Amino acid sequence: MIKRKTLLIALFLVGTIIPSMAQNHILSGFVKEKNSGELLIGAGIYLPQLKNGITTNNYGYYAISIPSDTLDVIFSMVGYQKQVFRIALKKDITLNVDLLSGTAIKEVVVTDDRMEKIADDPQMSIVRIPIEQIKKIPMLFGEKDVLKTIQLMPGVQKGSEGNAGLYVRGGGPDQNLIILDDAPVYNAFHLFGFFSLFNGDALKSVDLYKGGFPARFGGRLSSVLEMNMKDGNKQEAKAEFGIGLLSTKFTVEAPIKKNKSSFLISGRRTYIDALTLPFQTSDNKGGYFFYDFNAKLNYEISQKDRIYLSGYFGRDKFYSNDLASSNYQSTFSLFWGNATGTLRWNHLYSNRLFANTSIIFSNYQFNIQNKETDHSDFFEIKLFSGIRDFTIKHDLDYALHPNHTLKMGISLQQHRFTPSGTTINSSSIGDFNSNNINSIDALESGLYVEDNLKIGQRFKANAGIRFANFLVQGKTYTAIEPRLSASYLIKEDLSVKASFASMNQFIHLLSSTGTGLPTDLWVPSTAKVKPQQSNQIALGLAKDFLDKNLTFSIESFYKKSDRVVAYKDGASFLNIDVIDENDKIVWEDNLTAGQGWSYGTEFLLQRSKGPFSGWIGYTLSWTQLQFDEINFGKKYFARYDRRHDVSVVGIYEIDKEKTFSFTWVYGTGNAITLPKGDFLAPSHNPGSNNNWSNIYATEYGAKNDFRMEAYHRFDFGLQFHKQLKRGIRTFEFSVYNAYNRRNPYFYYISKDNTGSQNVLKKISLFPTLPSFTWTYKF
């Protein structure tokens, strides 16, 4: 039976490919932004006569195999003026195109509607937010945040107030693959999750896949957040400088050799510590700050070869120094951060075959250092945990045929997990030195092939398969992951879409808080802790309202996850030690594996063009979990199960000098386990004088059977742009939580005013908070 199917598929491929290959030629090239030379990701190339098209890859390159003919080719992208070419294709043609950006032409950009039709795109469950839009949406303290903007899309939820963590279709924050220029980022947060570490000024594109994952991605169950940094302006030097309530930031980009090579440097630092400095004594200092730094360098060696070197470095630091006494001094610091580096080499083997080779480094480390000096004695302890990766990957894009564009690749990733490391130096314990580092090495590899295929005029699909392998401590896990995302065009502006994705996750995050604490530990699958696995199907409709510049989509999804991990009841990062007194790993014993179900429907009405843009999103969903060792094996709702989730985002360009924007969000309250009473739990003491005694205990109902108050909030912002002699100045005034909704961050039990009755109190984090930012771009 299988052989017959294989034969039929082979005959089909041969039948569709071979007959027309002989008359086909390749149209290929790079699409760039006209004024900066920035290569454009996801720009559309459309052939109206053939009703066929593709988009540029992550390096701005496109290649399409088309029959010999005289054809129109339309190049377009949201926010750019379209370009139309008529070509007589009698041989392979290289056509590099420069698109003029909307900001450069200072008028409402009209693009070719055909290319922006979501009905025409076989990919579903994808969120694409233009960076320019992110910069206009009001945010907490005026700090523009990529992850918080993504939280405003249906199917994506935030954890708690102000938190940048992503919960995608019921998955946890550890189930998101966050990649910056191909490098995985393991802790994407500053300040305990209140800010994400991605600086929008340095980013070129942000895509979030919620399902229907292309086969080139793997290693996480719930989402892929792919971010690409800007290359840097190749035409002229540009800079941007901004000051906000919490931080100041800058971006500089300039050509090194015009049209050949450029660089970009972008940085941000908070100054809470500097502002509190006058209130501290010289002997006793403490504070907090974070900074991040992005840099990228690119060089076009030839038409066929380009290299890119990019990196990110960020740190959060708490510190406290007590230097008051000359006899006793103490210094303490707690710092954590990511560092990533990516070296990429693009090579065109031919017009048909584009290759990228990447060497990637990623490191996340969390450190605590404490040094105490008492007279001549000293005691110094350094504790750290982290994860470090080295990756090499090779990806190919191959324009096989008008109906088949292939992507294939291989990756090899070496992980080093250090759940715990300690170094102690002490003079008081007889010059005691200890260096105890417990690392686990693992090798993760992936091999994939994808086909962007088209059958007839109406059916398009991205079909792929990924082979994943994980080797740790002599144990090997292997997985085969089929992927499919397809669309069928019912009418020119209406399509039905479906997708299936099988995913495996070989690494796990030990986190009991979901607050983005730096203490969350990344650990590998081991012989005892198996990889997590999920299957997701989605079905949807996509409709374009071309005359109104509106798109509307409905997607229903069902995701079943297996072997998802959670802390056992009673375990938390406060009471587990990663190793025991015999240096044996015990974190494994504090975990339990179970199942998860997530299903729901997402609605999105979006307008990306015109003076009034934005979206209305609504998600109706359920997320349930089941662990044999939690809640007596019964199913329960996940903490972030959210029945209703609404977001309304509006951006109104009042005129060239003023932009008004607002957001309103609503979400069902989190499901939590609330204490209902206290009691003395009987305890059996065999052999003692008292056969039994009591332990003070808390009575709960079922797990997560209590709902917190619903969350809702309204924010707005007003930007004033002014063209100055040498650049544009933007002043922004925004208000977070405009109607001062007291959303609960957590609850606790207290006594009422009489002291006799218990009451439930809530702590709300952010009341109405106005903020101001000032930026200057030149």
Next chain:
Amino acid sequence: MKKYNLIYGIFISVLFLNSGCESDANVTLPSTERKLVVGGFLSPKDNEHQISLTLSEPLFSSDPFFNTTTANVTISSEGNEYQASYDVDAAAFVFNNSQFNIASGKNYHLKIVAENGKTVEADMTTVSDTMPSIEEFKINVDTIYSEWASYEYRYNLKLNWKDIAGEKNYYRLTANRLVNYLGTTDTTIEPIYEYNSFTLKDDIGKDGQSLSATFKYNDYSLTNETVGFEIVLMKIDVNYYNYYKTLNNYAGEDPFAEPVILFSNIQNGLGVFSSFQSHKIRRIL
């Protein structure tokens, strides 16, 4: 552990610096009633049996307090029943085998009716008489020089026993230290609380096979001498096992720990009605 407490402290400080917004929660609170809490650990080997009865304290309601000592506590099995009376000294309802016999491998039903009519019930089957055979009780001693005392003894205790084949078995083990205090000749028995005060085991996937449990004790006392150890191996019923499994996980006041919902087989109430048989294995050093 200190590092995590420190981080927790900083985290909470940051939250409160950012907040200052405290108010009453605007939610419908769960209305809970005062519940009867039952403690019953019965062994067919014991002559006297106790059933404790206390009341829970609801957090968000003022369900009136009532007296538990006047409750009707009735235990029944195979058509026989007995109403236990309250014993002030034991602070529990007490009966002995001549009044109502607790035999191994039998089903027992407990019904408690409080003076206000509140009723709780529970069922359990006592564990069988057969006890597992002990294979080995090993004690290793390491002597370590430490900064706190001139020397320190580290005892590693390991008990191996053979599971009883053909039945689902659950075990609880505790360890005691036999101590001679300086200036006395009497040996006292003290439970070991270091690392783990008790161990739970089941024979899932290991029916009839050898099982083991370990205990550790670090002795650096200068005022007493360890003269031996004993391990109490208890065969327990599934209710006892489930109850202790959750009690073992109970994390107290850790704000980040997942809440532990204590197991109970008491219908409309809390606590446990269970059975056990115990066996002590002693080794003098």
